[in-house]
Amino acid sequence: MIRAGLAAEWPGAGIELIKYWSDIGLRAGRVAAYIPIHSEIDVWPLMHALADGGHALALPSIKRQAHPLEFRAYEIGDKLRRGAFGTREPLRDKAIVTPDIVLLPLLAYARDGHRLGYGGGFYDRTLQQLRKDGEIFACGVAFSGQEVPTLLTDKFDQKLDGVLTETGFKGFT
Secondary structure, rough: HHHHHHHHHHOHHHHHHHHHHHHHHOOOOEEEOOOOOOOOOOOHHHHHHHHHHOOEEEEEOOOOOOOEEEEEEOOOOEEEEEOHHEEEOOOOOOEEOOOEEEEEEEOEEEOOOOEEEOOOOHHHHHHHHHHHHOOOOOEEOOHHHHHEEHHHHHHOOOOOOOOOOOOOEEEOO
């Protein structure tokens, strides 16, 4: 897989995300991140920097198949439990919160802002719900080498507002 090669080539890529965070142009708000699995870009350094900068954090929790994700409050060092698909999630006693910014993992992203996820539709359903309820900024997090010219999409696919990589931030209109 391309991403596995990129992860091996750029082991410090997660630290580079911090450098470009300010290019997003969002100064405040609750940020929903994710715990990286497999060869996803490591967002831990960014999460630490955001927490140090005063951002409240949240992590996704899978309620059940074919439903939007829940986001639960998270502080660096909180205990996590095993979730579906090899993920780790906040404990069930953590408050359910609504993020202002959602950082999304992905397999690939297109130049027009579409993303290829893992096929479960969790983030598409989640973004659709969050956008219906109010303003949200959806930011993919990836290696720059995961960009592709175009992706096949359907009516359920939600576009990203931007993507943050080890080489910079790219906004989509």
